[in-house]
Amino acid sequence: MTMKKVFIITLCALWGTVVAAQQVDVLHYGIDLTINDATNQIAGKVTLNLQYLQQTGKLKIDLAGMKVSEVLSKGRQIGFEQDANALYLKVHARAGDKAAYTVVYAGTPKDGLIISKNKYGDRTFFTDHWPDRAHQWLPCIDHPSDKATVTFTINAPEHYTVVANGVKVSEERLPAGIKKTVYDEKVPLPIKVMAVAAADFTVTHSGDVGRIPVYSYVFREDASHQGYARATQILPYFIQQVGPFQFEKLANIQSKTIFGGMENAGAIFYAENSLDFERLESLLAHEIAHQWFGDAVTETDWRHLWLSEGFATYMTLLYMEHTYGTDTLKASLKEDREKVIGFAKKRKTPVVDTTVHSNYMQLLNANSYQRGGWVLHMLRRKIGDEQFWAGIRQYFKDYNGRNASTDDFRKEMEKASGQDLKGFFTQWLYTAAIPELQMNLSYNEATHTVKMEVIQQQSPLFEFPLEYTLDKTKPLQQVMIKERVTTIMIPAETKPAGIWLDPDTNLLADIAK
Template sequence: MSSSSAAADTYPKNPNIDALNYAFTLELSDTTDRIAGELALDVRFVGPGVRAVRLDLMGATSALAGKGMTVSAVTVNGGAVAYTHTDNELLVPLASTPAVNTRARVVVRYSGIPATGLKIGNNRYGERTFFSDNWPDKARHWLPTIDHVGDKATSEFIVSAPAHYQVVSNGLQLESTDLPGGRRRTHWKNSVPISPWLYVLGVARFAMQRVDTFEGKPIETWVYAKDRDAGFADFATPTKDVLAYYSDYVGPFAYERLANIQSNSVSGGMEAASAILYSEGSVSGTGSVRWRNVIIHEIAHQWFGNAVTEADWDDVWLSEGFATYFTLLYIEHAYGRDEFVRGLQSSQNTVRSFAAKNPTYTIIHKNLSRMEDVTSSHTYQKGSWTLHMLRGVVGSAAFQRGIRAYYAAHFNGTATTADFRRAMEEASGQELGWFFDQWLYKPGNLKVDGSWTYDAAAKQVRITLNQTQTDGSLFAMPIEVGVYSKGQPTPVVERVRITGKTNVFTIPAPVAPDSVRLDPNMWVLMDATFAKK
């Protein structure tokens, strides 16, 4: 399947409706896990023939042990409507077909106990907390939304909760007001369009630190009050340097602030736009390399996945593969080539292990329907390696030009793999369909059995490279060969291109080399044996 003909995922989209802003008003309590909510949704009708607004909202069912949301009222432009809420779909009818480019406000009042999506429970200190966990399509368990990765809108959270909590969300805080009865109202507004999985809410006894600013935008740390000292130390770095690096390499940071938040709703990190959630275990006071790298990865997502978002779940590698590779790029920039190479090697081992168990798996999904299958190590590690190989094929300068052009063209919007390919082809002047098809749309990995000999009479190195994968596939791939000889401070590096099952090349060499190495700069994802014959 070529990059231009991939099937879309199966979500029932309506391209004639554009969600503009979600404003969620929520009531939280210490005496019950039931939440009371109101959504005010502003929509624009960008195409003809719209008869209803469809929202995702999980209903209260026996399958969820009685948990889920119950809708009590819906209005459109202030007038009550006879909605339906069945099969986790809230359908809001319109009195008449709206004209193109007109707008409407849909207000939904609802309540219930979330089965997931919003975790209500005790943190590691036994303190009650409320934390979102919307990945990949769990926002619908507590928020009425068009719950699809490709649907982006601005958002607001207006939360009333007991006053002993602090509330954190996307964007900037507009209000914090103490209310009668020991409660507090907190209002956050995010003015940049994002996908529903990136909406975030954290309600806990926090310690908050304004760490610094980046280009005038706040950098914040939010950790449990009992983890204040350790958390402030652990999150002090490297956020600002990472923001600066990606802003320079890729393009501008999209959001109004960046907050690192300790939570108990995720096991690693969750790249919620402008307000990243990390596991409770991220805070130890040790500043571990593992969690440092998680911070880098989640900040990379602010560019890839958040600001430029995959249009369909089939293209989720545009988020996870990119964030994984750009984590390594920052590591190379900040901590050196050796740590970068170790990261590539670790990813290669992961790819090898996954491929052995899943030989038909492709990075780009084909009409994804089971959200449990949305990500795998291939979307992360093999996706990362695909970007690294692409950089090797087109050169580092063209690769960065392509990245910057792709980011600029789809900033705060959505993109497809075809869009990314187009940007890379324009930046490099190369046709890259062969590369994208074999690494993204087809399964399998390159395996090479190679050897070399030296022909003294001809003064050349003779190289044989055999493709040995057993699934019948053949790759076309440029591969560097390094010729190392005494008296030469640097090797002679030539690039050859394998295309068939058996490939033979010669490289001029005035003297017999001490050694010949395949892929000496580690640009190709392959299992290779290579020795003197």
């Protein structure tokens, strides 16, 4: 996901959702939704096929703001209760039991399903689920750890074009000017990237990447814009570098998302003004990278969000490096480093932030995005390109369709590199500080020697390689920094004009000028 105002990479309560996620594993959602042009009220009939993970007498399903009229199991009504944030089913289940429940409900969504008008005044419907807003209109387990397949059946006025995750199975005209559209997604998804939209779209088949059709859905007034077609050139890079694209189509959709982009699986939503964004190519790359990281491989919990946003951030930089050269990568890394330094001065939290238990929007910050991307860059430099990509590919292969934690990723990279990476991960991902470096220089005319002192001003101390060069003309040198003060003696026939630290932009540090 990309935040709207901090462009590119600048993307229910936790206790309740975790308990629900532990009770059951939802295997499939059958979502039957009816929308209309007269009111913002929706009617829903959602079937949850699930398996119990523990003995359960009262099943909690996340749901807020909707009025449930009945719940059916095997065609029979079952007892239920409802409060402001959840639906509770009266059940008698043992661990391992499978069941299917159909929830019939109606209401006007306050969030999660955005019913509004686009910038041209046309009525639109767009889901906007991240992080845990789906339950504002949809009975579900609103947590990234629970992944399921989904079928959308949308009954809407016939002037709407409907798009959702998966493949369009059918489109049928019904009486009274209604059209029923069915989409089916066979890849298990977290609820945060399940999506459906209905608007007056112009649809363009931008091309195919192998067997993957790529589409652009834009408002009819923007039919002449072809900016999303760039996706056909971005998608092959990630397929080659990471692994197969998991979804049966890639639709790039102009929308009313609150984000700059939202990485819904195979059906990416972009801000309605995105076609005019200066960095549209970067935005496309960011959201397409999410199809592997965030969608196919999903973080186990919000605290591991960097496995989604940090990955999409750095994968975007790698695509731009591949397309435009190393100088583009360095410029972006410098820009991102300044954002990380600025954030660190305002808020002292690590990338894996265990202090956030609600209002997960606050995790959409420079730690999750830019610092997470920087960690991947330093990891790449530490273990080498070949081992880095081998680890990334194996990580994707092993956790495709599943959930992963930061430790899961670390173990994959340790296997690929043959290195112990616990210290690296601890200091860069679980420590709030970043290195703050002060450099002192002096030149001894008698011995023709430069004395360089590098002082770590932050606490705790970090351990990292520091690259430096004299006069920007001398060969690059490297020294390991791990003490509070590190002294380096450098031979120099004449007093140098200066010493440049980290000239190739490989270190996340606040270096005093």
